[in-house]
Amino acid sequence: MNELNGKTPFFRLLLPVIGAIISSPFLSDIGLLAVILILSGALLFFLSFIRYKQNHYSQRWLFGAGTYLFLFGLTLLQCGEMRAFNSFTFPEHPNTYLAVILDIPEEKERSVQCPVLTAPPLKKKVMLYLEKSNRTTKLLPGDEIIFIAQPEPFRNFGNPGEWDYAGYMRNKGFAARDYITDSEWRVTGRRSNTPYLLAQKCRIYILNYYRSLGLEGDTYAFIAAITLGYKAYLSDDIRKAFQASGTAHLLAVSGLHTGIIYLILSLILSPLGTRGRGFLIRQLTIILMLWGYAFLAGLSASVVRAVIMLSLYCLGQLRREKTFTLNTLAATAFLILIFQPNSFYDISFQMSFTAVFSILWFHPRITSLAKPTNRGTRYLWNLMTLSLSAQLGLFPLLLYYFGTFPTWFFITNILVVPLMGIIIYSLIPLLLTGWLPEALSSFPEW
Known part of the structure; x- marks a missing residue:
């Protein structure tokens, strides 16, 4: 803790x-408590600057106390706003609502799942389940619809030890859900164009481009997942196989994928040098292109977390800080939680930061236990200790949330992680040139 x-x-x-x-x-x-704490923190700030100018160094604690009170109050204020936003305040009778579609509609077995944001005065996120029809296949993120519904709150079944589905949806920002028939909604013809909605439309464009290359079935689903983080098309068999092997993290665009993109960009821009104005341009270009990739991947929470981490790492490189540190990890968590406090309860957030923290904390200590001289042995030892370090931190979370632990993670991560790097390296030129179907035709079906 002192460290x-x-x-x-x-x-x-x-x-x-x-x-x-x-x-x-x-x-x-x-609300009231948050305002009091924020004002108290600001007052202590003011007193600390006065005391500092008067050389009262013994009262430097005023600045720290003011910072803590201010951040505590500011976060409480954010939590209060999120609580109000997620609360169920819909009337107990059918009503007409105007809403904007927030994400790519996802086809289910009997309906089409469609997250929407209702218009003021009752501005809430609602998960709509639309009756399947020809019209639902044409819906896009940003489309404005008008519908008649009687939304209901999310509820759990009440079984002992069951997953808190209602809490999960509240943490995702949803206040209610409802099923509506095809006759109970229509498109107004108007569209919204926020950065997030534009990112979803770009994602759809790329998914359609994959289709145009002739990709189908599990191949299409797998490539959509590892390049764009879109997992709606993945079959249950693929999901279960990756979960059982301890490699489910490869199906979400996160640190591994963005790290590979970073290495590719760094290699391409290496002629700009490692110092001076060229190095500055190189790092800023990498940051911009990483955020461009995050935009194409739909600005999902996992890829945004990874890009924030790498952006801070690039800025650290400009200050000649050569390694990714615990302070960089803490800064990333701080920036996310101060704006999105509910992320703290998100399972992917907890697992992502726990894994990175565990690697930064345990990996140097475990690696120092042996010093292989052979290059190949050293690579395998480093990969094995990296996997072990991550799993040491994830072990309690996996048991708590899923009740299982992947016992084959050593072997699968040693084999699959390097293979995933090769796949992503190969996919980029193949997708850009349109040669991917020809390359896949030489391999047997999955």
Whole structure:
């Protein structure tokens, strides 16, 4: 803990943020308390600057206390707004609503799942399940629809030890759900164009491009998942196979995928040099292109987390900080939680940051236990210890959320992770040139 406090200033800033998120469900009047804490923090800030100018160094604690109170209050205020946004306040009778489609409609067995945001005065996220029809296949993110519904809150079945589905949907920002028939909705013809909605439309364009290349079935689903993070087309067999082998993280665009993209960009831009103005242009270009990739991948939470981490790493490189540090990880978590406190309860957020923290904390210590001299042996040892370090942190989370632990993670990660790198390296030129179907035709069907 002393190492964390001394070398990671953002870890200290993260403490009041996490404290506010954990305590917010137990507080009733969050708004008033948050305002009081913010004003108290600002007052301590002011006093600390006055005392500093008067050389009262013994009262430097005023600045730290003011920072903690201000961040605690600010996060509480965010939590209060999220609580109000996610609360169920719909009338208990059918009503007419105007809404905008927020994401790519996903076809289910008996309906089409369509997340929408209703228009003011009742601005809420609702998960609509539309009756299947020819019209539902034409819906796009950003389309405005008008519908008649009587939304209902998310509920659990009440079975002992069951998954908290209602809490999961609240953390995702949804307040209600409903099923509506084909006659109960229509498109107004108007469209919204926020950055997130534009990102979803770009994602659809790329998915359609994959289709135009002749990709079908599991091949199409797998490539859509590992390049765009879109997993709607993955079959249950593929999902279960990756989960059982401990490689399910490969199906979500996250740190591994964006790290490979970073290496490709860094290699391409290496002629710009490692110092001076050329190096500055190189790092800023990498940051812009990483965010461009995040945009094409639909600005999903996992890819945004990874791109924030790598962006901070690129900025650290400009300061000649050569390694990804715990402070960079803490800064990423701070930036996400201060704006999206509900992310703290998201399983993917917890697993992502736990895995990276565990790697940064355990990997140097485990690697130092042996020093292989052979290059191949050293690579395998490094890959094995990297996998072990990640699993040490993920072990309690996997048992808590899923009740299982992948016992084959050593072998699968040693084999599959390098293979995934080769696949992504190969996919980029093949997709850009349109030669992917010809390349796949030489391999047997999955």
